[in-house]
Amino acid sequence: MAGLRAKPRVGRFGAAIAGLMLAAAPAQALDTLVFSVPEVETGLQASLRAASLLLTAKRDGTTDPQDVFAAAQAEYGRLVGALYARGHYSPVIHILIDGREAASIAPLDAPARISRIEVRVQPGPLFTFGSAHVAPLAAGTVLPQGFATGARADSGLVQEAVVAGVEGWRAIGHAKAAAAGQNIVADHARHRLDAEVQLAPGPVLRFGQLAITGQQRMREARIREIAGLPTGDVFSPKALARSAERLRRTGVFRSVSLTEDEAITAPDLLGISAVVVEEKLRRYSFGAELASLEGATLSGTWLHRNLFGGAERLTVSGEVANLGAQTSGVDYKLGVTLDRPATFTPDTTLSFHAEVAHLDQQDYLENSGGLGFGFGHIFTEHLTGRAGLDYTWSEVTDLSGRAVYQHLALPVGLTWDNRDVKLDASKGYYLEAEAKPFLGFGTTDSGLRLKGDARAYRGFGDQGRFVLAGRVQAGVVLGPSLIGTPRDYLFYSGGGGTVRGQPYQSLGVSVLRAFGDQFKTGGMAFLAASVEMRAKVTDKIGVVGFVDAGHVGAMEFFDTLGGWHAGAGLGLRYDTGFGPVRLDVAMPVGGDTGAGVQVYLGLGQAF
Structure with a gap:
């Protein structure tokens, strides 16, 4: 530590001096390594072993004598630093190379062969802070809790206190604040460390x-x-x-x-x-998901990052879904989006979008198209908002005949997201809410669609080995009739995004026409809940147990025309570094919409 000096006593360990070593003939080395550290306090031995270059060399299979000798001479500084960090300022360290102290061996006399190295560490007494003072401090500055008289004098606390003091001044405009001087003294007789640091705030800039x-x-x-x-x-x-x-x-x-x-x-x-x-101007990406009943979903995206030289981002995306599905045909989607950042404010993005789609579901066929624009705004690190105006046209054919829906919508939404990792969260919350008033034309009714999504994560156990995750989804359509509501505004349940173990969109509402035809459609009220327990088996492999449940109401929550179902299962996760590969196997445990086992494969956690 800079500025550290001892009053009556100097540590009895040798100082390591870097130098030039002559090449030696190849030879095997480090047959035996003994690392001797008394466990005088919890965690000290582990800290020293983690800092040891020799133990690292042993684990890596290093055998070249020059490399081993260099690690031995650098070992003193590494171990001293680890001991200072734990409040031990009078250590005695011996590193013996075949019985000789490593620090006493001149670099030009490096041994041609090394058979045994013994590391002996006596940590010495634990030091506490005598005076612990950083000044002057800006109003509201909070120093580390352990930086106080009588507390254990970990060297890192002094640095943390100085950083906190400097950042306190910088936060109120003193950009050039810095440490102007320090007086750090180790009193070995009284096992005390006195730390006094003077700050220079500088001017407001x-x-x-x-x-x-x-x-x-x-x-x-x-x-x-x-x-x-x-x-x-x-x-x-x-x-x-x-x-x-x-x-x-x-x-x-x-x-x-x-x-x-x-x-x-x-x-x-x-x-x-x-x-x-x-970056490069263009990027291509592809994705795939697989479910046993719904079949495969393939998606692709082409992105131009800087279309007109002002960071305008053009995205063309396509998706083919339900390939090989057992209960429906193949769906197609093609969309184009143009985003322009820093429109009106630096945190506001203007977006234009257009999309065409063909859906071949079990109960209906739909051809649709839409276009619109919107604004996205970042309020804080965790809070974002959006608002827009969309026009949508769709043609739906089912057992009741053919219907055309046209409407204008004004979607407004907020998202709060403080998860630590988006694709594999272990703590934090995700809250999303959207209100979408819409104005229908012709036979399409007008109304309001509300939807919310809440997720929570909590890790516990050793190094967060276990994660408890929960999710609640809810939605309702207010104002229109069931038949007069655009089909894609209605709610279904079942599948990987709602209830695993139940077929995709298997839960809806059965409607009986006056002339006797009965067909299924979505409902105007929806609730779903999911709970997962995630556990790491190794650094790469994890297992998951989960239960999902969903409810769809015809006109409102829990009406007599509605129904519910549930599924449960087990999953396997493999961490790829950019997100876990997900394999879930589930089966129905409630309701009458499904039977048999469902399998889901994708990237990222289910939620």
Whole structure:
């Protein structure tokens, strides 16, 4: 630790000196390694073993004598650092290479063969803080809880306290705050560490101009608009981080770095330099999912990241679903979306979209098309919102005949997402709510569609080995008649997104026409709940047990025309590094809409 000095006593371990070593003839080395550390406190031995270069070399099968000798000489510093981090400032360390102290062997005398290394560590007494002082501090600064007189003097706490003090000043505009001096003394007689650090806040600064380098196809003016750096406002680390994140989330750049200038521009401006590296213009992606009854779903996307040089993103996506399905035909979808970030505000994205689709379901055929536009806005790191205007036309054919639906919709939604990992969350919440008022034309009724999705995750056990996950979905259509509601606004249950173990959209509502024809359609009220217990077997492999249940009501929740069903099963997960591969096997445990085992294969957790 910089600035550390001992009063009456100096540690009895040798200092490691790096030097040039001559090449030695190849030979086997490190036949025996003995690592001797008394367990004077919980976790100390594990910390030292984790810091050991020699143990790492042994695990990696290193045998070259020069490599082993270099690791032995560097071992002193590694172990001392680990001991300081645990509050032990008077250690005695011996590293014996075939009986000789490694620190006493000159680099040019490196042994040609090493048979045995013995590491002996005496941690020495535990030190506590005498004085623990960082000043001056900005109002509201919170220092680490353990940085206090009488607490264990872990070296890392001093650094954390200094960082907290500096960041406290930076948060209120003192961008050049820094440690101006320190006095850190280890008193070996009293086993005490005195730590006093003086901070220099510096002046309050304002954001200066943004200088940009590295762009090739992006227009510089658009980079400034997207970054939204508040030039002229008081400096804020959060504002600087938000500007960098706005540039990253466009997808245009492979890397983005925003750094503060070293010099201050008179009178009080701090310039910011942005260095960007652009991604390739185009990207292709493909996906596949498989379910036993629904068959295979294939999807693909073509993306242009920077269509007009202003981070305009053009996406063409297609999907073919229900390939080989046992209960329905093949579905097709094709969509085009154009997104423009930083429209009106740096956190607002304007989107235009169009889609055509053909659905061949068990109970009906539908051909549809739609187009619209909308705005997405990022309020905070976790909260996003959206609003838009859509026109949709669809032609539906079922046992009741042919019907044409036309309507305008105004979807408005909010999403709160603080999950730690989107595809494999172990903690946090996901809440989504959407209200969609719609105006029908011709035989299409008008009304309001509401839908919500809530998910929660909690990890427990050693290193979060177990995760309890839950999900609740709900939806309702208010105002129109059942027959006058656009078909894709009605609710069904069953399948991988609602109730596993039950066939896709197997639960709906049976409607009896006056002339005697009976057919199934979706309902105007929907509830579903899922619970999963996830457990890691190894770092890569996990198992899951789950139960799902769903209910569909004809006109309202739990009416006499509605019904419910449930499914349960087991799953296997394999972590690929970018998301787990999911295999679920489920069967019905309630209701009368399904029979037999259902199998689901996809990427990412079920929710």
